[in-house]
Amino acid sequence: MPLINVEGLVLKTYDLGEKDRILVLLTKQHGKIRVVAKGARRPGGRFAALEPLVEVQAAIYTGKNLHTLNQAVLVTSHRQVREKLDLLAYGLFMAELLDLFTIDAEVQLANYQLLSQALYRLEQDDPVTLLAYFQTQLLLQMGLLPAWEACTCCQVSDKPLVTLNAAIGGLVCSACTQKVGGMPVERETVLLLQYYAQVGWEGYGQVEAYPYVRQLTKVLEQFIFYHLAARPRSYDFLSAMRR
Numbered sequence: 064m065p066l067i068n069v070e071g072l073v074l075k076t077y078d079l080g081e082k083d084r085i086l087v088l089l090t091k092q093h094g095k096i097r098v099v100a101k102g103a104r105r106p107g108g109r110f111a112a113l114e115p116l117v118e119v120q121a122a123i124y125t126g127k128n129l130h131t132l133n134q135a136v137l138v139t140s141h142r143q144v145r146e147k148l149d150l151l152a153y154g155l156f157m158a159e160l161l162d163l164f165t166i167d168a169e170v171q172l173a174n175y176q177l178l179s180q181a182l183y184r185l186e187q188d189d190p191v192t193l194l195a196y197f198q199t200q201l202l203l204q205m206g207l208l209p210a211w212e213a214c215t216c217c218q219v220s221d222k223p224l225v226t227l228n229a230a231i232g233g234l235v236c237s238a239c240t241q242k243v244g245g246m247p248v249e250r251e252t253v254l255l256l257q258y259y260a261q262v263g264w265e266g267y268g269q270v271e272a273y274p275y276v277r278q279l280t281k282v283l284e285q286f287i288f289y290h291l292a293a294r295p296r297s298y299d300f301l302s303a304m305r306r
């Protein structure tokens with residue numbers, strides 16, 4: 064079997080039998096792959112530290128569908144995030160969103176960098192603001208940002224847009240909202256969304272995002288869940304931690 068070297072971020076893990084574990088790795092070089100980590104379930108085992116959100120440099124034997132981990136060196140364990148339950152909830156939620164939006168073996172370096180950066184910043188930044196920025200950038204990369212130039216329903220551009228309609232894919236004016244419905248959004252929330260879509264990590268913390276950031280996160284979540292046609296499993300944990 065050929066041996067490849069990758070840099071990867073553990074999105075999640077599954078138990079495999081009594082001793083082994085399957086890692087879902089988001090890699091820089093080969094996109095999302097599934098790798099068997101032999102003996103990872105044994106305490107003190109060679110791969111026991113490879114938990115979700117950990118970043119590794121790994122050597123992997125490639126197989127047809129499943130690959131086998133040969134060697135792994137920790138790049139960062141994001142320990143500060145993993146040791147605080149509330150931060151862990153945010154980290155796992157972001158990792159699951161990436162997992163759900165990513166197809167196996169499709170290389171998307173921007174996605175990797177987005178999650179890796181988010182986890183580093185989660186150690187010191189405000190998690191609510193960070194999540195809103197992360198969600199905006201993720202939708203941008205997926206080409207799924209809500210349309211905001213004009214009413215997505217009637218296409219008129221000079222009317223105030225008051226709701227977001229996930230099924231139609233963007234913002235909607237009040238007259239159309241009467242017909243098709245939508246989630247209410249303040250003008251400032253839309254401005255914040257537009258700002259987050261345009262700036263890099265160096266700019267995201269430079270605006271006073273409260274109180275609109277909470278509304279933005281809520282609206283984007285509904286929008287994302289609509290596209291996924293499901294609610295991520297880690298969302299309940301995040302909701303519990305947010306209270």
Ligand SMILES: [Zn+2]
Nearest residue numbers: 214217236239
């Ligand atoms: Zn309209």
